[in-house]
Amino acid sequence: MFPQRRMRRLRSRSIQPLLCEISVSKKDLVAPLFVDETITSPLPIESMPGQFRYPLNDIADVAAELWKKGVQAILVFGIPGDKDPFGCSAFHPEGIVQQAVRRIKAKIKEMVIITDVCACEYTDHGHCGIVGETRCGPDLLNDPSLELMNKIAISHATSGADIVAPSCMLDGMVSSIRAALDGAGFEDVLIMSYSTKFASALYGPFREAADSGFTYGDRTTYQIHPGNSREAILESQMDADEGADILMVKPAGFYLDILAEVATLGLPVAAYQVSGEYAMIKCAAHHGWIQEKETVFESLTSIKRAGATLIITYFAGDVARWLDEKQ
Numbered sequence: 236m237f238p239q240r241r242m243r244r245l246r247s248r249s250i251q252p253l254l255c256e257i258s259v260s261k262k263d264l265v266a267p268l269f270v271d272e273t274i275t276s277p278l279p280i281e282s283m284p285g286q287f288r289y290p291l292n293d294i295a296d297v298a299a300e301l302w303k304k305g306v307q308a309i310l311v312f313g314i315p316g317d318k319d320p321f322g323c324s325a326f327h328p329e330g331i332v333q334q335a336v337r338r339i340k341a342k343i344k345e346m347v348i349i350t351d352v353c354a355c356e357y358t359d360h361g362h363c364g365i366v367g368e369t370r371c372g373p374d375l376l377n378d379p380s381l382e383l384m385n386k387i388a389i390s391h392a393t394s395g396a397d398i399v400a401p402s403c404m405l406d407g408m409v410s411s412i413r414a415a416l417d418g419a420g421f422e423d424v425l426i427m428s429y430s431t432k433f434a435s436a437l438y439g440p441f442r443e444a445a446d447s448g449f450t451y452g453d454r455t456t457y458q459i460h461p462g463n464s465r466e467a468i469l470e471s472q473m474d475a476d477e478g479a480d481i482l483m484v485k486p487a488g489f490y491l492d493i494l495a496e497v498a499t500l501g502l503p504v505a506a507y508q509v510s511g512e513y514a515m516i517k518c519a520a521h522h523g524w525i526q527e528k529e530t531v532f533e534s535l536t537s538i539k540r541a542g543a544t545l546i547i548t549y550f551a552g553d554v555a556r557w558l559d560e561k562q
């Protein structure tokens with residue numbers, strides 16, 4: 236008790252840095268990248284200042300730039316030239332992601348490439364797989380969509396992806412993809428499951444970025460309601476049981492309690508700081524209402540403190556640069 240116990244002794248300018256429990260480092264970072272088959276020069280994403288869709292010709296250079304800064308992993312999203320009801324361009328050997336992965340691997344062999352496995356960027360209706368009639372009207376069909384995810388995952392692995400990341404929240408997607416990958420000889424390819432993904436309002440800017448808005452309905456029948464924590468933990472537990480190598484909580488900042496609990500399941504956990512989280516910080520900083528760098532570090536520190544092993548963030552490149560400036 237005071238006066239013997241003085242907590243401020245721990246916070247002197249010389250002692251404090253020695254006692255820092257959590258700090259963000261480059262190896263925590265995963266940078267999302269958008270590669271667009273329909274463009275020939277980088278296209279700024281209006282609702283995500285500083286972020287771009289890149290043409291195929293630029294994507295390896297963009298990845299190399301990140302690698303040079305010290306970002307060791309990227310998460311690739313594709314925007315295809317063709318969309319159809321069945322998402323066929325998502326698993327074509329010459330699809331946009333497949334070509335991008337090959338080009339990046341050819342340029343920087345060591346970079347860890349994670350690919351988003353879903354169909355919402357590739358279907359004309361914008362849903363994450365095959366749609367059809369259900370008891371409540373047209374909606375995503377679970378079991379028929381699994382086969383589509385298997386095909387996408389195998390095509391990404393064939394192109395050289397190190398980790399496939401199914402994001403569709405289908406029941407049974409992890410065990411289905413694991414069996415498909417193993418059957419095709421890709422036992423060493425990891426599955427990072429979007430295991431706990433909430434039906435969040437924070438995905439708005441991403442839909443502009445990835446052109447994945449839907450033409451009818453919404454995703455509340457396959458993503459988790461923000462109020463349901465027990466269900467959220469069970470989703471990750473089930474994906475762990477199905478053989479996921481890395482779990483994920485998405486979004487990150489509004490769901491740190493869930494992240495902390497998922498981290499106790501024992502597997503590595505990725506937290507996805509989503510487009511809306513990025514946009515909020517960028518917008519407030521742009522107006523001078525908050526300090527961008529300090530806010531970004533605080534947000535990432537809180538995500539790591541909650542238990543994240545990896546943080547997927549649009550700030551990855553900036554953070555790597557800021558970390559260099561600090562030294």
Ligand SMILES: [Zn+2]
Pocket residue numbers: 353354355356362363402403
């Ligand atoms: Zn999707």
